[in-house]
Amino acid sequence: MIPLLEAIGITKQFPGTLALDNVQLELLPGEIHAVVGENGAGKSTLMKILAGVSTADSGEIRFEGHPVLATSPREALLLGIAIVHQELSLVPTLTVAENIFPGRLPTNRFGMVRYGELFREAGKVLQKLNVAVDPHAAVEMLSIATQQLIEITKALSLNCKVLILDEPTSALTDHEADMLLAFLRRLASDGVGILYISHKLNEIFATADRVTVLRDGKYVGTEKISDITPDEVIRMMVGRELGNMYPPKSERQGVPLLEVKNLRLPDSQASNNFTLYEGEILGFAGLIGSGRSELARAIFGAEPKAEGEILFNGQAVTIDSPKKAIELGLGYLPEDRKAAGLFLDMSVKLNMAATVIDKVSSGPMVSPRKERILAEQYVQRLDISTAGIEQEIRRLSGGNQQKALVAKWLAIQPKILIVDEPTRGIDVGAKKAIHFLLRALAESGVGVIMISSELPEVLGMSDRILVMHENAIVAEYHWENATEEKIIRSASGN
Amino acid sequence: MVSTTPVSDLPEKNVSRSSAWGVFARMMRVREFTLIVMIVMIGIALHLITGRFFTTPNLSAISLGFATSAIMVFGMTAALVSGGFDLSVGSVFAMGGVTAAIALRAGLPIPISILCGVGAGFVAGLISGLLITKAAINPFITTLGMLGIARGVSLAITEGAPLARLPEEFFIFGQGKTIDIPNLIIIALVTILIGDILMRRSSAFRQIYYVGGNEEAARLSGINVDRVKIGVYVLSGMLAALAGVLSVSRFTVADPGTAVGEELRIIAACIIGGCSLRGGRGTVIGGLLGLIFVGFINNGMILLRVPVYWQQLSMGVVLLLAVGFDTLSQRWQVRSKGHPNS
Incomplete structure (x- = not known):
């Protein structure tokens, strides 16, 4: 032929x-x-x-x-x-x-x-x-x-x-x-x-x-x-063995960190309840449009919620803006890296400092030294390949951009980190690095909520998995009982 | 931890080719540097041709000519960096001057009268800012509306007639000198310097760059986008009104028809100085240099006895050249960097 x-x-x-x-x-x-x-x-x-x-x-x-x-x-x-x-x-x-x-x-x-x-x-x-x-x-x-x-x-x-x-x-x-x-x-x-x-x-x-x-x-x-x-x-x-893409699961039993009670999204009847424990990775599976991102953004104060209560460390809190969420120690890595995450024309350094402008300042002025130290620290810790912290972030590969965005949230020293499609469109090496990073974060006591449309990732990463369908949480699985088939069935409303 | 290093993302490979030319090329990419070089070259050329460019009277006349514009450059830079712009500065300039003049004629003390003028700009900016953020009307339409409103207010309260017969002591700001330097120039320089330092270094003003760089990302990073934007238009309104008040002090009359079209001159200067209409980029010093650059060219034309009608043309050409050069050099840069997999 x-x-x-x-x-x-x-x-x-x-x-x-x-x-x-x-x-x-x-x-x-x-x-x-x-x-x-x-x-x-x-x-x-x-x-x-x-x-x-x-x-x-x-x-x-x-x-x-x-x-x-x-x-x-x-x-x-x-x-x-x-x-x-x-x-x-x-x-x-x-x-x-x-x-x-x-x-x-x-x-x-x-x-x-x-x-x-x-x-x-x-x-x-x-x-x-x-x-x-x-x-x-x-x-x-x-x-x-x-x-x-x-x-x-x-x-x-x-x-x-x-x-x-x-x-x-x-x-x-x-x-x-x-x-x-x-x-x-x-x-x-x-x-x-x-x-x-x-x-x-x-x-x-x-x-x-x-x-x-x-x-x-x-x-x-x-x-x-x-x-x-x-x-x-x-x-x-x-060109080498990559080893397992997913880190081992956690064995720790944490205390409740975030309790979401009767949270209802606008234009929806369903009220959602769930608890995030210290040190766990809680996976959110579901079809696109099933309300996972909307729920996450409502918790983060980035989008309105119709009603509902949020308890943080057992205390009722009102989160009406991302600013408030960040002050409490919540971070949110959005799914659309370019549209909602990156300041594309700005340097790696400025991207990382976006959430912590006050922390890198002395009095009313930004301290170039503090900014530099912050950026260099995370470039090294997350192994970000960049020509330097002054490099425009648009010049980095998708995986490195994503790492820099994670750094921006690590900088607030989060107690809870919500990541929405954290490895979309990035290469395997970076993907694995982000997986291990999220697990290390959880091991240090942070509660991680991970939204992912990739089933192997949800299964590989999560300690528990919640499945959403039409703006409602419809199923919960412990990682040991979860299979792709079960999740797909729940996600399609069966 | 495993790391992958895509070759395309290591620009050191490009930098390693750098030579004297590479260093020069990179410096030329900093707009301020390019402008300073060109300003100095124009100055030298004009001095050689006319023999009276670098003289104290000429330089002083040029500086006085754009001192009030320079004050407005700070506010406009902030507005442009935030991703918007302020078309109302010319009208607010007139309204600020007229308001201060009315206060003076009503017998209010000079400081209070100045505050009244600046306050008028504050109100105009606050209204624009609120409309842009809370009512989500775009900056073009909002500030175009404010351009009409502020001008209309100035004309209406004066019935179109310039206000003169103001107290002599008020003219010290616009006409007085401190150790041989006109006060107006000192005020403009101090404003520009403070503005530049704030925009570069203060954590509050830093937020403007984030908002202009990516509004949604800024919001999700915990920045109060609405507050930043309102602040920007309030700043721009207040500075425009202040400039208007100073202009009254210089010319001794408050003319409600003054500074028509000034907004476009200021925006052009800021863009020549490196601001982008897309937001996120620009410095106050850059805007000032843009103003000086155009001012020098216009002054040169006067010295060379080119008819005044050609001055507008020079502004247009310089603006297009500056932006065109920038766009082309960026495209060239992207092409030469080559992003195989972006």
Whole structure:
């Protein structure tokens, strides 16, 4: 069989960095081909070159056996190569149909859009791909998972033969991800070749036919999924044994630290009760939109709650703003790192000092010395790789950014730390580091609440697991009795 | 603990190539430095051409020309850094002056009259701040509204006529000198210096940068975003009114029609000085240098007998060049750093 797409000896040099060094890749028709590697391994750079977003310094790309040179995404599209980026490129206020055909809307001779035809055409495309969405619906009304399907539909409406997906499931719940993956398998069975970048090995092993591993810009190897184990893939990615991803569970029995009583979220009838004990990691599982983040933010004073009582160390407290929460010793690491966590244009140092402006001040003035000591201490303690504390935080990898955000909360010396999707979109090494860090924190007596949509993580990290469904806590499991099946069942309301 | 070190995230690799050029390039990225170099170059060029640029009367005239603007630069920098801006400063300037003049003519003591003027600015800023935070009206619309209101108030209470016949002793701020330096320049310099130190170092003002950098992240970090924003507009209003009062003291009349369009001049100066409309970035000194830079160019045009009509054009060109240069250099920087996996 002639490969659909073939990359041979691709090299890309950025000043100071060899992003890709003689990398190869082969995609067969009807194949789902996973590309894995840690952050900085060069996956995205390779995909961008294949999709015409950037060009290689040397090497050859063959499409159906013929050498091609796509110098713009448009040229790549005309060849039949489409890329769906991590960030969706849909216009939220427009309809599904308008989003599927941007820039090529059917028009009459006065240049006016023929909406009848547009919706009919869009309906046909959606039906052909088996996507059950009304083409008249506004995109902003759809779930992220459905938006992702629209984005893919848009790419495939051009009869693409190669579809490149950059971490398509990072914002999806397991259930939604399963839907998407089933959709991809259907596409592949129609002969589309799919290149699939992901950090999630369980997905890759459930979906892909082959996997290519990159490390530090170099090609490590390509293996059939049926011939390899996840541990072997991890070993290829990191070039060493990573050991267990999850630290051992705690054995300590703590006293109640935080008691939440009859807490009801706005627009919801359910009242929630739970207790967080000193030194434990309490996992929150559930589908996206099940109210986990809203509950956490209500406790933290960042969002209103309809009613409810919070006891901290046995004392009733009113937390009506994050400021109040922080004064009590509560920290909250939000799920959306870029939108709600980072001050992207600011230095690592200033990001870390954001929660403790008063602590790094002497009198009314900020003390540069205290600020420096604080930042250097955490850079060292959390092993953050950065050119220095004055480095802009946007230049750090996702994993290191996340560590810096954790540092910002460690700086308040929290008694309770709520982490919302603490390892989303970061590489395995950093993920493991954050896992061990959270456990070490719990061992020191801090109560940790961890919200995660990754079931292995919830199971691997938590001492107890609460499952939410439609703004209500519907189940509680001790870690020894918890299984993925039980959690999925509770999370879907059964 | 296991650590992973993606190659792309170690900019030392780039720095290791640094040479004299690298150091120079990095210094050029600090806006204040670039501006100082250019200001000095323009000054030298003008002095060589005209032979009377670096003379005490000329420099003193230039400085007096933008002393009141410099006071407003502090407030505008704070507003820009917080992610907003204040379009009402020109009108509040006039309203502050008019209010102080009315108080003086009513026979109130000079300090009280000045306080009345500044108080008018405080009220204007407080209203803007409350509307921006509590009613969530965007700063453009809010301060555009305040621009009309403050100007309207000034015109209405004076019936459009400038107020003169103010007590002589009041003119000491705008016309007096201390050891040969005009008081107005001293007041402006002290304001700018205090402003710069506060913005750089004080923990209260530091919050403005966090709010402008990422409002949601600031809120979740325990910063009272509303209070910071209200404070910023109150500061800007008070400083604009103070500048207006000082201007009355200098020119001996309170003109309700003064300083029309001043807001755009101040915003332009701040942006030339390194502020970003997206917030989170900028210094008071930078804004002052932006003001001086444009002032020098305009003064040069006068010395070179370029018709006055061209001055507006120079402002526009300098603004676009400064911002354009900045955007391009940033893009170039990002491209050369190369983020394979970001």
